[in-house]
Amino acid sequence: MKSKILQDLLTARDAKAETVLITNVDTGAQSLVVDGTASGDIEITEDVSAAMDIVIADDKGKTVDIDGNRLFLRAFNPPKRLIIVGAVHIAQPLVPMARLAGFDTIVVDPRSAWATPERFPDVTLDARWPDEALRALDPDAGTAIVALTHDPKLDDPALTVALRSKAFYIGALGGQKSAGKRRERLSDEGFTDADFARIHGPVGLDIGAVSPAEIALSIMGEITQILHRYKLKQAA
Amino acid sequence: MTEQTVPQEIPTDHDDILRQAALWKALNHGVALATVVTTWGSSPRPVGSQLAIKDDGAFIGSVSGGCIEGAVVGEGLAAIKDGETRLLNFGVTDEMAWEVGLACGGKVEVFVERVE
Numbered sequence: 604m605k606s607k608i609l610q611d612l613l614t615a616r617d618a619k620a621e622t623v624l625i626t627n628v629d630t631g632a633q634s635l636v637v638d639g640t641a642s643g644d645i646e647i648t649e650d651v652s653a654a655m656d657i658v659i660a661d662d663k664g665k666t667v668d669i670d671g672n673r674l675f676l677r678a679f680n681p682p683k684r685l686i687i688v689g690a691v692h693i694a695q696p697l698v699p700m701a702r703l704a705g706f707d708t709i710v711v712d713p714r715s716a717w718a719t720p721e722r723f724p725d726v727t728l729d730a731r732w733p734d735e736a737l738r739a740l741d742p743d744a745g746t747a748i749v750a751l752t753h754d755p756k757l758d759d760p761a762l763t764v765a766l767r768s769k770a771f772y773i774g775a776l777g778g779q780k781s782a783g784k785r786r787e788r789l790s791d792e793g794f795t796d797a798d799f800a801r802i803h804g805p806v807g808l809d810i811g812a813v814s815p816a817e818i819a820l821s822i823m824g825e826i827t828q829i830l831h832r833y834k835l836k837q838a839a
Numbered sequence: 840m841t842e843q844t845v846p847q848e849i850p851t852d853h854d855d856i857l858r859q860a861a862l863w864k865a866l867n868h869g870v871a872l873a874t875v876v877t878t879w880g881s882s883p884r885p886v887g888s889q890l891a892i893k894d895d896g897a898f899i900g901s902v903s904g905g906c907i908e909g910a911v912v913g914e915g916l917a918a919i920k921d922g923e924t925r926l927l928n929f930g931v932t933d934e935m936a937w938e939v940g941l942a943c944g945g946k947v948e949v950f951v952e953r954v955e
Contacts, residue, residue, distance in 0.1 A: 664875075664887035666877045
C-alpha cells in the first residue's frame with residue numbers, strides 16, 4: 604500500500620466520507636474511491652462499480668473475480684450514529700455502551716438542567732428542540748434514534764422527524780398504551796400503520812431489564828439485532 | 840501458538856490499526872499490513888480484519904483469534920524486507936482452534952503488503 608493511499612484513507616475516515624479500498628490481491632495494485640471519486644492503479648469498470656455498491660450496502664469486505672483479476676473491496680462507511688432524545692438516566696449508561704459498539708452518539712435535550720456536561724462528559728449535547736435538532740442532524744440509513752424523555756412534548760416532535768427519515772432503528776419508551784395515545788396525537792401527520800410499526804416500543808429487548816444500565820443494555824441489544832437483521836435472516 | 844502471544848489490549852477498530860501503521864511509517868519504521876480477504880466456514884475474524892506489523896515484530900490488531908498471528912507477523916516482516924505482496928492461506932484446524940478456545944474449523948486467506 605502506498606503511503607499516500609493510507610493517508611488519503613485516514614483523511615477520508617476523518618471526513619466521514621463513504622470510502623472503498625480496492626486491492627488486486629495477486630499484484631498488490633490498489634485504488635481508493637472517496638465519495639465516488641477514484642484514485643489509483645485499478646480502473647473502476649462497471650463491474651467494479653457494481654461490486655462497490657454491494658460492499659457499501661453491507662458495510663464490509665468482499666473478494667470478487669472481475670476480468671480475470673481477484674479484487675478485494677473493503678468499504679469504510681461513515682460511522683453509525685445513535686441519536687438519543689432525552690438526557691435522562693438511561694441515556695447515561697447508553698452513551699458509553701453505544702461508543703463501545705462503534706456509534707457516534709449525540710444526546711438531544713433542550714432542558715438545560717438535564718443535558719449537562721457533568722452528567723454527559725465527552726458526548727455531543729444538542730440543546731435544540733428535538734424536531735429542529737433531528738432535521739439538522741439529517742438521520743440516514745446508518746442512524747439509530749431513541750426517544751427516552753417519556754414526555755410527548757419532546758418525544759413526539761423527535762419521532763415525527765424520525766419517521767420521515769431513513770433511520771434503520773427508531774425506538775421509544777412506553778408500551779402499547781402510550782403508543783396508542785401517540786398515534787392519536789400524531790394522527791394529523793399523515794403517517795401510515797407501516798410508519799408507526801417502525802417504532803420499537805417498549806424500547807429494547809425483553810431481558811427483564813430494571814436498572815438504567817440494564818435498560819440501556821437491552822436498547823443496545825435491540826439496535827444491534829436490527830442492524831444485523833439482514834444477516835440473521837440469511838442465517839435462518 | 841498460545842494465548843500468551845496475543846496482546847491483552849487488542850484495538851479492534853480499523854482506524855486505530857491504520858492510524859498506528861501510518862504513525863510507525865511516519866517514524867521511518869518498515870510497516871506491513873495484513874488483511875483477511877476471504878473466509879470459509881466459521882472463521883474467527885471477519886473479512887476486512889487487519890493487523891499492522893512494525894519492522895521490530897511489534898503488531899496491532901488481529902486476523903484470527905490468535906492461532907495464525909505468529910505466522911502472519913513473520914510474513915509481514917518478510918514483506919517489509921522484500922516489498923513483495925503475499926496471499927496466505929490458512930486452514931484453522933480443529934486442534935489449533937481448541938488451543939485458543941475457538942469452536943471453529945474455518946479457513947482464511949490473508950493479504951500481506953508493505954506500506955511503501
